[in-house]
Amino acid sequence: MILNGEHLFVTGGAAGIGEAIVIGGAKEGAKVSFVDIDDAKSLALVEKLSKEGFQVQYQHADVTNYENFESAYKKLTSTYGDVTVAVSNAGRNSYADPVEYQEEEWNSFFALDLKSSWYVAKLCLPAMRKSKYGSIVNISSIHGRMSRPNFFPYSAAKGGIVGLSRNLALDEGKNGIRVNSVSPGTTATPLLKSYMATFPDEKAHALSVAPNGRFGSPEEIANVILFTLSKDASFINGADLMVDGALHSRYA
Numbered sequence: 001m002i003l004n005g006e007h008l009f010v011t012g013g014a015a016g017i018g019e020a021i022v023i024g025g026a027k028e029g030a031k032v033s034f035v036d037i038d039d040a041k042s043l044a045l046v047e048k049l050s051k052e053g054f055q056v057q058y059q060h061a062d063v064t065n066y067e068n069f070e071s072a073y074k075k076l077t078s079t080y081g082d083v084t085v086a087v088s089n090a091g092r093n094s095y096a097d098p099v100e101y102q103e104e105e106w107n108s109f110f111a112l113d114l115k116s117s118w119y120v121a122k123l124c125l126p127a128m129r130k131s132k133y134g135s136i137v138n139i140s141s142i143h144g145r146m147s148r149p150n151f152f153p154y155s156a157a158k159g160g161i162v163g164l165s166r167n168l169a170l171d172e173g174k175n176g177i178r179v180n181s182v183s184p185g186t187t188a189t190p191l192l193k194s195y196m197a198t199f200p201d202e203k204a205h206a207l208s209v210a211p212n213g214r215f216g217s218p219e220e221i222a223n224v225i226l227f228t229l230s231k232d233a234s235f236i237n238g239a240d241l242m243v244d245g246a247l248h249s250r251y252a
Contacts, residue, residue, distance in 0.1 A: 002230040004029030009076065009083040011063050011120060012090030014041040016189035017139065020222035021087055026054035028226055030085070033076035035061035035069070055080070063090050064111035066119055073123045082127035085229040088117040088138045093191075094153040106153065113157035114164070121168055125177070132176035135229045138165045140183040142244050146251050158183070162240045169238030178237040182225050185244020188215040212245040 008025040012018040013034030019041075025032045026049050035058070036042045042058045049056040057079060061072035077083060091113040096105070117138045128134030143151055144158035161181055168179040186192065186206055192215070196203035207213065224243045227233055242248050 001029035002232055003085065003226060006030040006084045006229075007077075007080050007082065008032045008229070009073075009086040009120075009124065010034040011061075011088055011116060012036055013058070014038045014045060016191060017184065017187065017218045017221050017225075018087075018089040019045060020218035021089060021225055022056065023049065024219065024222045024226050026056055028230075031055040031080045033057050033059075033080055033083070035059050035063065035072050035076075036090075037062060063116040063119060064108070066122075069116075069119055070123060077127075082131070083124050084128070084131075084133065085135045086120055086124045086137075087225060087229070088120040088136070090116055091139065091157075094157075095150045096153055097150065098152055101153065109153050110157055113154070114160045117161055117164055121179075125172065128177050129172075129175045134172075134175075134177040135233075136165075136168070136177070136179045137225050137228050138179070138181045139225075140165075140181040140240060142183050142185045142242065142248055144181075144183055144240070145242075146248060165240070166238050173237055178234075180228050180236060180238065181240045182221065182228065183240055183242050183244065184216060184221045185242070185247040186210065186215045187221055188217055209250060210245060210247060211250055214245070216243065216245055 003025055008030040010018055010021050013022040014036035022032050022034050039060055046056050046058050059072035059075050062068045094109045138161050140161040141158040143155040144162045147155040165179050165181040221243050224241060228236055
């Protein structure tokens, strides 16, 4: 129960790593609030966890629109109180040629994969500063440090997440607030499974270069995130934690 007494806030909590964070956080004793745009999956998750006796609530929110995001956040905190630990998880992939990529695509992608993490901090920090306590984890990726061809938008955004988290740690440490990033490697989310089923050769290659011979699970990533949020990780601040089964070591 490493998050007992905490109010955990998660963006993109309906599926994949986000869902694993919501479930894991509830089991670790936190009251959990999350936002997403998939109402059906989100409400089903809330119903499931509520029947199991956990305190979980959801609001529909577009995290790229600050006014909309703020409105949902205020509704959640009005019920469970101030957020004490938070995870900026919402995001998507973007693979592109830098010449063919359009400005509106860039703006839309970065609003979700980078700017929304600033919005999470903007919403959570006032109460955290007041209480001199808090912990935020932003989800980056192995692509924040190394990448492959045609991943330039994704790699740029995930590198930005690492830098944003590092500077927030420097700025907020004096306020008793820790900020870290977690960088997953290849993780068996529903999105990845669908992609690998469509491109079996890509799956075979990805497994062939994985030092552990397998992909990570959303739960394995969530376990590291929940630990990093907790008081057990009280001296981890400004770090980027690679959770990738040593994949980065192969390409070091």
